[in-house]
Amino acid sequence: DTAVSQTPKYLVTQMGNDKSIKCEQNLGHDTMYWYKQDSKKFLKIMFSYNNKELIINETVPNRFSPKSPDKAHLNLHINSLELGDSAVYFCASSQASSGGGNEQFFGPGTRLTVL
Amino acid sequence: SQQGEEDPQALSIQEGENATMNCSYKTSINNLQWYRQNSGRGLVHLILIRSNEREKHSGRLRVTLDTSKKSSSLLITASRAADTASYFCATANYGQNFVFGPGTRLSVLP
Numbered sequence: 001d002t003a004v005s006q007t008p009k010y011l012v013t014q015m016g017n018d019k020s021i022k023c024e025q026n027l028g029h030d031t032m033y034w035y036k037q038d039s040k041k042f043l044k045i046m047f048s049y050n051n052k053e054l055i056i057n058e059t060v061p062n063r064f065s066p067k068s069p070d071k072a073h074l075n076l077h078i079n080s081l082e083l084g085d086s087a088v089y090f091c092a093s094s095q096a097s098s099g100g101g102n103e104q105f106f107g108p109g110t111r112l113t114v115l
Numbered sequence: 116s117q118q119g120e121e122d123p124q125a126l127s128i129q130e131g132e133n134a135t136m137n138c139s140y141k142t143s144i145n146n147l148q149w150y151r152q153n154s155g156r157g158l159v160h161l162i163l164i165r166s167n168e169r170e171k172h173s174g175r176l177r178v179t180l181d182t183s184k185k186s187s188s189l190l191i192t193a194s195r196a197a198d199t200a201s202y203f204c205a206t207a208n209y210g211q212n213f214v215f216g217p218g219t220r221l222s223v224l225p
Binding site for chain 2: 004033035040041042043044045048055057090092102103104105106107108109
């Protein structure tokens with residue numbers, strides 16, 4: 001069984017559209033994350049979220065918003081997509097909060113292409 | 116500037132040789148982790164070393180940590196073609212998010 005899954009795997013859309021990427025983990029972890037990996041493979045954290053707090057990277061535009069219906073899911077909504085949003089987005093989860101620094105389990109990624 | 120920086124950016128070796136990658140960081144850490152990313156895939160955790168540890172082993176992997184120099188190294192011994200991937204270090208500290216370096220692209224040639 002896949003520990004951290006993401007859908008869709010590929011997403012191609014026009015500038016200005018609104019899209020969502022879904023993430024689910026079946027590991028029972030209490031913290032989930034969203035990362036953006038650009039074309040140079042540089043991985044930047046966008047959000048970390050557990051039941052108690054959402055930590056937002058201040059460089060993330062407010063067009064991006066995480067939505068967590070329950071502990072096992074953290075979806076990423078993106079409004080008014082821009083060309084620069086094209087990247088691979090990874091969801092991850094861990095047992096502790098990011099400050100505890102436990103091992104993170106990553107999903108397979110969603111390649112977003114904005115035309 | 117970025118917390119973790121891997122060095123070199125790219126490394127090509129022959130199968131059977133050892134591969135060494137380095138990671139430098141700037142601030143205090145609780146632990147440092149190494150991850151591998153195969154092309155088109157997510158990251159996979161390799162090893163975690165805590166700030167009070169100096170060396171750790173896992174199979175063919177050996178990680179060292181020098182907190183005085185704020186640096187870590189990852190050694191892969193007897194490399195295989197399947198080790199071809201990008202390797203990232205990530206630092207973690209209390210109250211802060213993980214910070215990943217830009218990665219080292221390792222190519223192991225048969």
